[in-house]
Amino acid sequence: xxxxxxxxxxxxxxxxxxxxxxxxxxxxxxxxxxxxxxxxxxxxxxxxxxxxxxxxxxxxxxxxxxxxxxxxxxxxxxxxxxxxxxxxxxxxxxxxxxxxxxxxxxxxxxxxxxxxxxxxxxxxxxxxxxxxxxxxxxxxxxxxxxxxxxxxxxxxxxxxxxxxxxxxxxxxxxxxxxxxxxxxxxxxxxxxxxxxxxxxxxxxxxxxxxxxxxxxxxxxxx
Amino acid sequence: xxxxxxxxxxxxxxxxxxxxxxxxxxxxxxxxxxxxxxxxxxxxxxxxxxxxxxxxxxxxxxxxxxxxxxxxxxxxxxxxxxxxxxxxxxxxxxxxxxxxxxxxxxxxxxxxxxxxxxxxxxxxxxxxxxxxxxxxxxxxxxxxxxxxxxxxxxxxxxxxxxxxxxxxxxxxxxxxxxxxxxxxxxxxxxxxxxxxxxxxxxxxxxxxxxxxxxxxxxxxxxxxxxxxxxx
Numbered sequence: 268x269x270x271x272x273x274x275x276x277x278x279x280x281x282x283x284x285x286x287x288x289x290x291x292x293x294x295x296x297x298x299x300x301x302x303x304x305x306x307x308x309x310x311x312x313x314x315x316x317x318x319x320x321x322x323x324x325x326x327x328x329x330x331x332x333x334x335x336x337x338x339x340x341x342x343x344x345x346x347x348x349x350x351x352x353x354x355x356x357x358x359x360x361x362x363x364x365x366x367x368x369x370x371x372x373x374x375x376x377x378x379x380x381x382x383x384x385x386x387x388x389x390x391x392x393x394x395x396x397x398x399x400x401x402x403x404x405x406x407x408x409x410x411x412x413x414x415x416x417x418x419x420x421x422x423x424x425x426x427x428x429x430x431x432x433x434x435x436x437x438x439x440x441x442x443x444x445x446x447x448x449x450x451x452x453x454x455x456x457x458x459x460x461x462x463x464x465x466x467x468x469x470x471x472x473x474x475x476x477x478x479x480x481x482x483x484x485x486x487x488x489x
Numbered sequence: 490x491x492x493x494x495x496x497x498x499x500x501x502x503x504x505x506x507x508x509x510x511x512x513x514x515x516x517x518x519x520x521x522x523x524x525x526x527x528x529x530x531x532x533x534x535x536x537x538x539x540x541x542x543x544x545x546x547x548x549x550x551x552x553x554x555x556x557x558x559x560x561x562x563x564x565x566x567x568x569x570x571x572x573x574x575x576x577x578x579x580x581x582x583x584x585x586x587x588x589x590x591x592x593x594x595x596x597x598x599x600x601x602x603x604x605x606x607x608x609x610x611x612x613x614x615x616x617x618x619x620x621x622x623x624x625x626x627x628x629x630x631x632x633x634x635x636x637x638x639x640x641x642x643x644x645x646x647x648x649x650x651x652x653x654x655x656x657x658x659x660x661x662x663x664x665x666x667x668x669x670x671x672x673x674x675x676x677x678x679x680x681x682x683x684x685x686x687x688x689x690x691x692x693x694x695x696x697x698x699x700x701x702x703x704x705x706x707x708x709x710x711x712x713x714x715x716x717x718x719x720x
Contacts, residue, residue, distance in 0.1 A: 412638065419631050423621050429614065436611040437638060439604070440645055467652070474641060482634045485555055489630035 270355050274363025275370075281340065282371065288336065289371070292329055296375050297382055299325040304386045311388050318387035319449030322379055323405065323442050329375045330368075330409045331431045337368055338417035347487065357484030365407075365414040365476070372406035392455040397465075401452065404468040405445035408475060412437050415479040418486050441475075444468045493694075499687025505680030512673035520670075526590050531673055533583045535681035540576035543569050543685055544612065544643050551636035554629050560700040563629040566636055568692035570615050572685055577609050592656060600649040601657035608646055611639040625703050 282289055303321040307313050341347040341364075350360065380398065383389055391398060416433050420426035448464045513531030520527025547569035554562035584602065585595040596602065615635045622628040645652075650659050666674075 415634070415638070419618075419634060425621055429618060429621070432610065432617070433614045433635065436607040436614070437641065439607050478638065478641070482555075482637065485630050486634055489627045 270359030271363045271366065274355065274360055275366050278337065278364065278367035279370075282367075289374070292333055292371070293375060293378050295332065296325050296329050296379050299328050300379060300382050300386060314387040315389050316450075316454070318383050318389035318453055319446045321387065322376070322383045322449055323446045325379055326372060326376055326405070327409065327435070327438070327442060330372060330413055331427075331434065333371055333375075334368060334410075334413040334417040334434075335427060335430055337364065337371075338414065338421050341418075342421040351487065357487050358480050360487070361414060361418075361480050361483035364418075365410050365479070368410040368414055369407045372410055373402060376402035376406055389453045391452060393452040393461065395452075397461060398449060398452045400465065401445055401448040401468070404465070404472055405441060408441035408445070408468060408472050409434075409438055411472070411475040411479045415483055415486060418483065441468065441471050444471070493690075495687045495690035498683045499691075502680045502683025502685075502687060505676050506684065509673045509677035509680055513670075513677065517670045517673055518667065523591060526587065529583060529587045530670075531677045533580065533587060534674060535678040536576050536580045536583060538678055539681045539685045540573055540580055541643055541647065542682070543573035543576060543689065544608075544640060546689065547573055547612070547636050548640040548643075551633040551640075554633040555637075558626070558629065560625070560629070560704065561697060563625075563633070564693050564696035564700055565689075566633055567616075567619065567696045568689045570612050570636060571692055572688045574609065574612050574616070575688075576685065577605065577612070581605060581609065597656065599656045600653035601646070601655050604642065604646045604649045608639075608642040611642045612636075615639055625700060 300321055303324065304314060307317070341350065347360075351357070380402070384391070413430075413434055416430055416437075417426075420429050420433070423429065444464045444467045448461055448468065451461045451464070510531055513528050517528070517531075519525050520530070547566055550562050550565035550569055553559075554566055581602075584605070588597065588602075589595050615632055618635050619628055619632045622631060649655060650657055
């Protein structure tokens with residue numbers, strides 16, 4: 268647990284010292300959301316209907332930039348070898364990096380929600396806590412496989428193309444469940460479906476975090 | 490002439506498929522709701538079953554490759570992913586051909602169809618990843634990991650008709666299907682299984698030979714010393 272917290276602290280320090288990158292990431296999230304809104308045009312009903320989808324597509328696009336960057340710094344000048352010699356266990360490193368990515372995705376999500384509400388004329392019909400829990404589980408569901416894949420691809424020349432190609436198909440269930448839950452929070456949930464979608468999100472998180480945690484050691488060794 | 494056992498198995502599979510399709514087209518009764526269009530089930534359902542089974546083989550081979558590091562398992566990953574991908578694409582084509590007269594469109598964003606299409610990308614990327622890596626040991630590890638993670642899609646595809654509201658048929662059982670339809674379906678399923686087994690084994694031999702050649706290839710000679718100008 269201490270290893271996880273140490274890696275998390277290290278990443279937090281790096282991100283704090285390079286705050287401009289985080290600001291750029293948030294700016295990218297805002298730009299993507301605005302582009303979705305521009306693409307649909309002034310149809311307020313359509314914007315409201317699909318507000319949840321725009322939020323999560325924005326998060327997904329941001330995740331590829333974020334994941335590539337946070338893992339690349341570990342592989343520059345073979346820093347990861349020195350980190351592992353400290354010694355840091357591979358599972359500890361995975362959970363630390365994945366948690367760090369999760370926190371940054373939560374940040375992107377929390378920054379995007381107000382813009383979605385304003386631009387798409389959306390409102391929070393259901394409890395705001397449900398939306399926060401959706402962002403928490405959705406962000407974590409993107410971060411775990413994303414951390415594994417970005418480590419796998421960090422040394423390859425085609426990583427910027429391969430990362431979304433590998434990540435997007437895998438996280439479709441997470442995105443579908445997160446979009447559905449967010450839409451239910453924004454549009455109302457008369458059929459009380461939120462709990463079942465949230466359960467699906469939770470299940471995929473359990474699968475991804477455990478599976479990727481087990482496999483990460485082999486990836487780092489390679 | 491030395492004919493390997495997988496050729497016999499493939500030939501038997503092909504004969505079984507021909508027989509089953511003859512029975513499915515000319516002997517079995519038309520499907521109660523869809524009529525003659527429903528006869529595609531003798532090709533579509535075996536393709537789906539065997540396709541998912543081939544991905545299961547890829548998953549097991551991926552685990553085997555990670556645990557042992559042996560080229561045989563790695564070759565099996567490549568072979569089974571390739572054949573699984575072929576069957577998966579065939580499945581989508583068959584489904585589209587069936588969907589046009591039944592649903593009025595070749596493609597609709599139905600959960601079963603969408604998850605199946607996603608599965609093509611997930612396993613296709615494994616092959617793309619293999620092509621990107623020259624070092625055999627790294628390729629073994631990374632493609633095995635990618636295969637194991639991509640396998641998460643398989644239960645999602647299988648359960649998609651249960652988890653989401655879908656236009657696609659739900660699970661059937663022999664109890665709900667006429668016996669005159671079950672028999673050709675079973676023969677077609679085993680025929681497809683034998684044919685796919687033959688493909689996988691042939692591809693595995695080829696892949697293993699390529700991997701062994703890579704391991705045995707001599708190292709490149711040291712570069713010659715740079716020219717030096719004598720004082």
